[in-house]
Amino acid sequence: MVTMNRNKVVIVGTGQVGSTAAYAIVTHGLCNELVLIDHFMEKAIAEAHDLDDGSEFQDRHVKVHAGDYDECKDADIVVITVGRKPPANSTRMAELGFTVGLVGDVVDHVMASGFNGVIVMVSNPVDVMAWYAWKRSGLPRTQVLGTGTALDTSRLKTIIGEETGLDPRNVGGFVMGEHGNSQFTAWSTVSLGGKPFSRFLADNQDRFSSVSTAEIEEKTRTRGNEIVAAKHGTNYGIASTVAGIVQTILWDERRIVPVSTLLDGEYGERDVFLGVPTELRANGANEIVELDLNDDEREKLHHSAELVREHCEGLL
Numbered sequence: 042m043v044t045m046n047r048n049k050v051v052i053v054g055t056g057q058v059g060s061t062a063a064y065a066i067v068t069h070g071l072c073n074e075l076v077l078i079d080h081f082m083e084k085a086i087a088e089a090h091d092l093d094d095g096s097e098f099q100d101r102h103v104k105v106h107a108g109d110y111d112e113c114k115d116a117d118i119v120v121i122t123v124g125r126k127p128p129a130n131s132t133r134m135a136e137l138g139f140t141v142g143l144v145g146d147v148v149d150h151v152m153a154s155g156f157n158g159v160i161v162m163v164s165n166p167v168d169v170m171a172w173y174a175w176k177r178s179g180l181p182r183t184q185v186l187g188t189g190t191a192l193d194t195s196r197l198k199t200i201i202g203e204e205t206g207l208d209p210r211n212v213g214g215f216v217m218g219e220h221g222n223s224q225f226t227a228w229s230t231v232s233l234g235g236k237p238f239s240r241f242l243a244d245n246q247d248r249f250s251s252v253s254t255a256e257i258e259e260k261t262r263t264r265g266n267e268i269v270a271a272k273h274g275t276n277y278g279i280a281s282t283v284a285g286i287v288q289t290i291l292w293d294e295r296r297i298v299p300v301s302t303l304l305d306g307e308y309g310e311r312d313v314f315l316g317v318p319t320e321l322r323a324n325g326a327n328e329i330v331e332l333d334l335n336d337d338e339r340e341k342l343h344h345s346a347e348l349v350r351e352h353c354e355g356l357l
């Protein structure tokens with residue numbers, strides 16, 4: 042049987058985050074076709090040309106071009122990165138007033154094309170925006186997700202790597218909840234080399250006596266803000282995160298990633314999007330892994346849920 046492996050990704054918003062995510066997708070050769078949309082069409086065209094100009098030296102040629110919303114009709118994934126560079130000394134939640142109108146407009150245009158793929162929301166506040174896009178699009182719950190605490194979880198692993206001198210990929214576990222100040226490290230899930238992290242530290246006192254979980258958690262929470270203060274935004278970490286999510290969906294890898302997804306009774310929460318470990322497949326966000334969180338962690342998750350739900354109120 043002749044099959045056409047025709048996977049197509051659209052990125053809406055070709056600013057710092059969108060263009061770097063496009064670069065990550067192109068350099069990893071994740072799809073056949075990548076379309077860039079921005080309300081400054083010249084910017085989208087220029088980014089597409091600049092990306093495609095490296096075709097000779099890429100492992101695989103991803104066809105990149107600028108386009109309009111008609112291109113979403115047969116896309117597998119639409120990544121939404123519209124917004125503005127995060128202001129310094131602010132919060133992601135404070136971006137709501139600026140972002141919500143843009144995201145509403147983008148979702149309406151995407152859906153008007155006949156799109157029936159997966160929306161990956163990046164725009165902040167990402168949990169609120171993912172919920173809003175889900176409600177506004179009418180798509181099934183599986184087909185709308187946010188990057189959630191996937192980036193924060195990667196940051197946690199990177200910081201543990203920095204503190205211990207070990208490869209971050211030795212670390213397991215999750216940062217959960219809001220992609221924002223109420224996020225928490227679910228320490229009961231964190232392991233290093235297969236051992237619970239607290240046990241790993243206790244067993245290696247001589248090497249790691251200066252390592253503090255409280256400091257690691259705080260560094261993880263504030264890392265994004267520090268980068269924003271120094272370089273007016275973040276792009277590489279989120280671009281790798283977007284590329285990882287796009288890959289696992291397009292290639293049906295079934296990786297478990299803490300994306301922002303709809304809680305529908307899991308962890309005792311409903312009608313709210315939060316970063317929780319979720320199985321990603323070709324159709325998007327599937328089963329949520331319900332971890333045995335301890336009482337303190339559950340409390341923190343509920344706190345995030347309350348905060349995010351509060352900010353969703355009145356948006357529709």
Ligand SMILES: NC(=O)C1=CN([C@@H]2O[C@H](COP(=O)(O)OP(=O)(O)OC[C@H]3O[C@@H](n4cnc5c(N)ncnc54)[C@H](O)[C@@H]3O)[C@@H](O)[C@H]2O)C=CC1
Nearest residue numbers: 054055056057058079080123124125126163164165274279
């Ligand atoms: N979820 C996460 O972990 C992260 C989220 N972000 C968020 O990503 C968003 C984008 O950040 P940056 O790329 O740094 O901002 P930026 O200002 O560099 O880019 C925003 C782009 O969106 C475009 N745009 C705005 N309104 C549009 C519309 N209605 N239609 C099409 N294009 C539109 C602009 O022309 C611009 O090219 C922000 O909300 C930021 O907070 C950033 C980093 C990490």
Ligand SMILES: CC(=O)C(=O)O
Nearest residue numbers: 127133165192265275
């Ligand atoms: C800006 C942002 O949300 C981050 O880098 O975490």
